[in-house]
Amino acid sequence: xxxxxxxxxxxxxGCTPCEEIGKLIEAGKFSSPDxxxxxxxxxxxxxxxxxxxxxxLSKNDGGVPSAxxxxxxxxxxxxxxxxxxxxxxxxxxxxSPDEKSSPxxxxx
Numbered sequence: 498x499x500x501x502x503x504x505x506x507x508x509x510x511g512c513t514p515c516e517e518i519g520k521l522i523e524a525g526k527f528s529s530p531d532x533x534x535x536x537x538x539x540x541x542x543x544x545x546x547x548x549x550x551x552x553x554l555s556k557n558d559g560g561v562p563s564a565x566x567x568x569x570x571x572x573x574x575x576x577x578x579x580x581x582x583x584x585x586x587x588x589x590x591x592x593s594p595d596e597k598s599s600p601x602x603x604x605x
Contacts, residue, residue: 527581
């Protein structure tokens with residue numbers, strides 16, 4: 498089975514969280530139950546920004562640092578100031594515990 502890559506969007510200057518997370522990822526200090534491969538995309542480059550617009554901003558999402566797997570936004574967390582944990586949602590939107598079905602329509 499082929500493992501998918503998480504796409505991590507960052508900016509090279511002016512973003513302290515981006516720099517901290519990027520250094521840990523580049524040093525191999527990351528953990529994800531979904532994959533062991535990360536594609537770093539610097540949106541301060543023309544190519545990176547075009548990709549960010551196409552894959553993130555066009556879906557009314559955005560912000561850096563951020564990570565995505567199959568178009569789904571992942572949670573990024575630094576654990577013990579030394580490991581980046583990236584958790585991605587399983588396929589499909591997460592079910593809400595308060596979600597209720599609509600009542601069936603009555604025949605008129």
